Amino acid sequence: MKAPPFIYHRPETLDDALALLAEHGDEAKVLAGGQSLIPLMALRMGRPAHVVDLGAIDGLAEITEADGAVSLGPLVRHEQANRSDVIAQHAPLVAQTMPHVAHRAIRTQGTVLGSIAHGDPAAEMPAVVIATGATLTATSSSGERTIAAAEFFEGYLDTALRSDEILTDVTFPAWPSTAVSSVVEVARRHGDYALVGVVTTLDITDDIVTDAALAYFGAASTAIRVSAAEQSLIGSSPSREAFDAAATIVAAELAPPADIHGSTAYRKHLAGVLTTRGLTAAVDSIGVPA
Amino acid sequence: MSANTSGLVGQSVKRVEDDRLLVGNGRYVADVNPPGVLHAVFLRSPLAHATITSIDATAARRAPGVVAIFTGSDMEAITHPFPPFAMQPDLYTPLYYCLSSTTVRMVGDPVALVLAESRHLAEDALELIEVDYEPLDTVASIAEGLSPTKPQLWEKANGNVLYDHVHTFAPGNESVDAVFAGADRVITERLSCPRQSNQPMETRGSVVEVDPDTGHMTIHNATQSSHMLRWIGAALTGKQSTREAAKGIIANKERRKAFLAGAKSFLKENAEGLKAQDNDGMKSQLKADKSFLKHANLIGVGLLGKDDYPDVVAQDIGGGFGAKGSIAREDVALIAAAGELGRSVKWIEDRVENLMDGGQAREEDLTLSIAVDDDGTFRGLKVDLVIDQGAYPGFPVGAPLASAIMKVMFPGSYNWDAFEMRSRIVATNKGKYVAYRGPWANETWARERMVDIVARALKMSPAEIRLKNLIGDDQMPTAMITGPKIDETMSTKKTLERALELLDIDQFERDRDTALAENHYLGLGIASYHEAAPGPPGYWECVNPGTETLLNEEAQATVETDGSVVVYTSQMPHGQSHETTYGQIVADELGVAIEDVKLVFGDTRRTPFSILGTGGSRGGPIGGGAMKYASRAVREQLVDAASKLLEADVADIEIVNGNVHVAGVPARGVTFAELIAQTAGDGFEATRSYRGKGDGGWSVATHACIVDVDLDTGKVTFPRYLVVEDCGPIINPAIVDGQVRGGVAQGIGAVLYERATYDDDANLQSATYMDYLIPTSMEIPEIEVHHMETLSPGGENDFRGVGEGGMIGAPAAITNAIEDALSPFGARITSQYLPPTKILELAGVISPD
Numbered sequence A: 001m002k003a004p005p006f007i008y009h010r011p012e013t014l015d016d017a018l019a020l021l022a023e024h025g026d027e028a029k030v031l032a033g034g035q036s037l038i039p040l041m042a043l044r045m046g047r048p049a050h051v052v053d054l055g056a057i058d059g060l061a062e063i064t065e066a067d068g069a070v071s072l073g074p075l076v077r078h079e080q081a082n083r084s085d086v087i088a089q090h091a092p093l094v095a096q097t098m099p100h101v102a103h104r105a106i107r108t109q110g111t112v113l114g115s116i117a118h119g120d121p122a123a124e125m126p127a128v129v130i131a132t133g134a135t136l137t138a139t140s141s142s143g144e145r146t147i148a149a150a151e152f153f154e155g156y157l158d159t160a161l162r163s164d165e166i167l168t169d170v171t172f173p174a175w176p177s178t179a180v181s182s183v184v185e186v187a188r189r190h191g192d193y194a195l196v197g198v199v200t201t202l203d204i205t206d207d208i209v210t211d212a213a214l215a216y217f218g219a220a221s222t223a224i225r226v227s228a229a230e231q232s233l234i235g236s237s238p239s240r241e242a243f244d245a246a247a248t249i250v251a252a253e254l255a256p257p258a259d260i261h262g263s264t265a266y267r268k269h270l271a272g273v274l275t276t277r278g279l280t281a282a283v284d285s286i287g288v289p290a
Numbered sequence B: 001m002s003a004n005t006s007g008l009v010g011q012s013v014k015r016v017e018d019d020r021l022l023v024g025n026g027r028y029v030a031d032v033n034p035p036g037v038l039h040a041v042f043l044r045s046p047l048a049h050a051t052i053t054s055i056d057a058t059a060a061r062r063a064p065g066v067v068a069i070f071t072g073s074d075m076e077a078i079t080h081p082f083p084p085f086a087m088q089p090d091l092y093t094p095l096y097y098c099l100s101s102t103t104v105r106m107v108g109d110p111v112a113l114v115l116a117e118s119r120h121l122a123e124d125a126l127e128l129i130e131v132d133y134e135p136l137d138t139v140a141s142i143a144e145g146l147s148p149t150k151p152q153l154w155e156k157a158n159g160n161v162l163y164d165h166v167h168t169f170a171p172g173n174e175s176v177d178a179v180f181a182g183a184d185r186v187i188t189e190r191l192s193c194p195r196q197s198n199q200p201m202e203t204r205g206s207v208v209e210v211d212p213d214t215g216h217m218t219i220h221n222a223t224q225s226s227h228m229l230r231w232i233g234a235a236l237t238g239k240q241s242t243r244e245a246a247k248g249i250i251a252n253k254e255r256r257k258a259f260l261a262g263a264k265s266f267l268k269e270n271a272e273g274l275k276a277q278d279n280d281g282m283k284s285q286l287k288a289d290k291s292f293l294k295h296a297n298l299i300g301v302g303l304l305g306k307d308d309y310p311d312v313v314a315q316d317i318g319g320g321f322g323a324k325g326s327i328a329r330e331d332v333a334l335i336a337a338a339g340e341l342g343r344s345v346k347w348i349e350d351r352v353e354n355l356m357d358g359g360q361a362r363e364e365d366l367t368l369s370i371a372v373d374d375d376g377t378f379r380g381l382k383v384d385l386v387i388d389q390g391a392y393p394g395f396p397v398g399a400p401l402a403s404a405i406m407k408v409m410f411p412g413s414y415n416w417d418a419f420e421m422r423s424r425i426v427a428t429n430k431g432k433y434v435a436y437r438g439p440w441a442n443e444t445w446a447r448e449r450m451v452d453i454v455a456r457a458l459k460m461s462p463a464e465i466r467l468k469n470l471i472g473d474d475q476m477p478t479a480m481i482t483g484p485k486i487d488e489t490m491s492t493k494k495t496l497e498r499a500l501e502l503l504d505i506d507q508f509e510r511d512r513d514t515a516l517a518e519n520h521y522l523g524l525g526i527a528s529y530h531e532a533a534p535g536p537p538g539y540w541e542c543v544n545p546g547t548e549t550l551l552n553e554e555a556q557a558t559v560e561t562d563g564s565v566v567v568y569t570s571q572m573p574h575g576q577s578h579e580t581t582y583g584q585i586v587a588d589e590l591g592v593a594i595e596d597v598k599l600v601f602g603d604t605r606r607t608p609f610s611i612l613g614t615g616g617s618r619g620g621p622i623g624g625g626a627m628k629y630a631s632r633a634v635r636e637q638l639v640d641a642a643s644k645l646l647e648a649d650v651a652d653i654e655i656v657n658g659n660v661h662v663a664g665v666p667a668r669g670v671t672f673a674e675l676i677a678q679t680a681g682d683g684f685e686a687t688r689s690y691r692g693k694g695d696g697g698w699s700v701a702t703h704a705c706i707v708d709v710d711l712d713t714g715k716v717t718f719p720r721y722l723v724v725e726d727c728g729p730i731i732n733p734a735i736v737d738g739q740v741r742g743g744v745a746q747g748i749g750a751v752l753y754e755r756a757t758y759d760d761d762a763n764l765q766s767a768t769y770m771d772y773l774i775p776t777s778m779e780i781p782e783i784e785v786h787h788m789e790t791l792s793p794g795g796e797n798d799f800r801g802v803g804e805g806g807m808i809g810a811p812a813a814i815t816n817a818i819e820d821a822l823s824p825f826g827a828r829i830t831s832q833y834l835p836p837t838k839i840l841e842l843a844g845v846i847s848p849d
């Protein structure tokens, strides 16, 4: 289990990194925390000829807040996010998510943006990105562009990032004071990628749901929202009946692929169950009776 | 003479291994790096079953850093095939070489060996070897193994059923069928246990170190049986013509003598036992495949004609669970390659290889019929067992021995009028079946599962039906229907009674009601068994005549001239804490501190000969017994010398903290070193062999657990798990608890997490830890361990093994509890593996895809 030969680059500026990517394109891979890339290389399933390590570039591990919106740079580790006061205060959903990502040892290395760029359908962060409508910034040697959350995840481990681009920023929009959220999931073992999970956000004003997001992971080839279920909640007041109705829609709409850890029927069922659990957990935090 | 002067036996003495291991000072095979060592990797088949039409290593040979490449046919020229071992009537053991040359029979089948200057370069070169495969139809399941229309894995076998034999035990005057006909009813169920894998933290590995001056080999290997590896390694490599070998026999008398010394005395001491070997087994083998004789001849003559014999050194080992008791095909290939090249070679298995080819186990179909009277009295038991051996037989022990033990242990601790068992072994295109912690464990799982099924049919409680049928003290001494003797140490019934006292059934019923509100279903499960750990003398004669000889165990105790105590064992610790427990025993016998006892193990140059090494829960009772009597003999020598020196009666000599003195006058005592110096001796030494005693040697337990099944998610947790175990007098309670808990953890793994999964074409689906799920500390509940210490009549050296029991009892208790939890849905559990999907299917929450 040794990686095939590759050329290792450790640029000290973002421009140098971008120049390397421009030069090597498809042949190159960005290395952030390495928790996904390195195992793939060791198994010889990923075979980049060039590895561009971001680790020596200063200033990429920033967590900043402006007008309530929170931005993370590409070297922010999961565990750093987990302990960040800024995130706890302004991006409570991200804070809720972190403990679900892998184990602490992996969280101290793995990065939040790496998780988004990797685009694993069973990972938590892509679902958070689409649930919140976060904005992603991709930078290449020819400039920057922003990509909307809904456009970012294109397929299984496939995103809108080009091979010469680095994901340099994710910005979560300001968290409405009326919003509540939850992250619930079921994994075979503690710390495993989820069999199915759901990120839930609800905007509740005067006991009426004004906005809702239900973003599922482990349920399709990308993280996925079920808008019919979201729509069913909007305009109603949070209640067990409303939640169960949403769950029924979800279980009918999703057809998660089977693997050796769970059948399609099982994951469908789980998506329904977790919908109710997620919605209940979300409103629990504000004491709305379910 | 009171021996226990320091009184360490029976105490939870801290493990003396831990200081070394926990600070990273353990020394494992991977830590051995002889100068100039070459790194080995194996090219493995990506297909489950195929013919190799061509193999071309030209490009790979030219790759940077590559020193040599051996293909299957290269290896056939310089090695012998693995011979059959412990042959049984009606068993065919396929003969196979260390690498495959014409046919691959499983994903991961090794077809070439690359040796290069680094592991990276070796792996790079591996990709340049071109192999053309012609795929063959695959045999992927037990059903396909039994099917006559599937291609045959082994040309000389009769189909893919390599063993088919019926054993019948009906001691009364009624036949098995008559007993069944006479019972009020017969209840039948087919149970199946999916494939699991022994997963040690440390994978397999070997460093064959070649002395550049002499060519002498030292094999550093993570092996449970270093002497076996030395013998088989020497026997199967260095193939030569009979003529050359004969010359060697004449030329190398002295060396040969040393090599054979251990084996010769072993053979002499065990002549009787060996005679008992079943000739019918040999006949079955020869009938299918005479080539074995030719190979055996060449192997034997070649072995005796060798110029030099390797030594084996095993140091720290990160677990094995039976898999490292096998001699690996890789081991043989590496020894042969090192011999050819005259250079040291090193192979550390990676996890993917380990999951493919490191050893798998337990895949068995078991159809049980119990003849029972309406009042719950067991009358007869019939078992139809089929074992999926996979592509290659584990060497030396695998499916045949597992079935032989099951045949003896299936009746469990119950009374029966008759028992019959048909055993079949099928070959399939999957990883090889090896011994896994309690290799026979599915007799307990299937029987205890079935007992619950019978209880339910008769509307009795699981405890009631067990208590009614368990053999009680009032019947002792007696014997199992299959032969082995039983005394009070087979205390199964008492452990069950104790477990029932410890369980608070009323509280359980209340919790059960409360849980329903959350869609959680609670269930209670019990399982009771006894295991031969090591069993009474004569036990192995019932299992497989002639194998009793393997049980012999020798230990040597010495006091060196500087007074230090050094003891030698042929047991091979790989996590069981031998250094601590043997230290306790020796320290007590010799009256020294545990820190003053040094245990030597794993090094064939220094340790007594034993073909088996560690296995079969023998470390405590047999290895510990040999250690006790060897050190007791040394104590006698010490006391004897001291009585002369101090002019006192032997009976008045005491040893306290290494001070040998006349009772009451420690100030005038002498140390061991002084004693040796003053009596002009050159140290003390004694070797003792031991193989158990009496009618006992049973280790016993009842497992009881409460499961909580979440019917929203199919997840199972354990509000309570308790084990009442009886391994006789305990050497170290903390270590016993650890062994029991580790075994239970593996049992939980077996039921809820671990499965070596193959698809319909025998492609391995669980080749990494993303897919082969081992429970972590987060999945394992607190496990209460309660001890009973039944003594066997006649006292002395009454230790019994606990290495395997935890894993034997757990799957039955857990699956029984889950069936109890799902009883409102009429669920019947017939598989040992119950992942969340299966749980919800059983409860009718979802339908199968």
Ligand SMILES: Cc1cc2nc3c(=O)[nH]c(=O)nc-3n(C[C@H](O)[C@H](O)[C@H](O)COP(=O)(O)OP(=O)(O)OC[C@H]3O[C@@H](n4cnc5c(N)ncnc54)[C@H](O)[C@@H]3O)c2cc1C
Residues within 6 Å of the ligand: A029, A030, A031, A032, A033, A034, A035, A036, A037, A038, A074, A100, A101, A102, A103, A106, A109, A110, A111, A112, A113, A114, A115, A117, A118, A120, A122, A123, A124, A125, A161, A165, A166, A167, A168, A191, A192, A193, A194
């Ligand atoms: C045992 C284990 C359990 C895990 N469990 C979970 C889990 O439960 N949930 C979960 O979400 N994750 C889990 N992970 C994955 C972990 O969170 C990873 O860290 C994460 O998915 C990737 O982050 P990284 O920084 O390690 O990325 P890397 O491994 O460095 O990179 C991953 C991929 O993303 C690309 N990449 C990384 N950063 C950028 C960037 N800024 N711009 C462009 N491309 C980039 C790389 O080129 C590569 O293709 C687990 C990992 C392990 C080993």
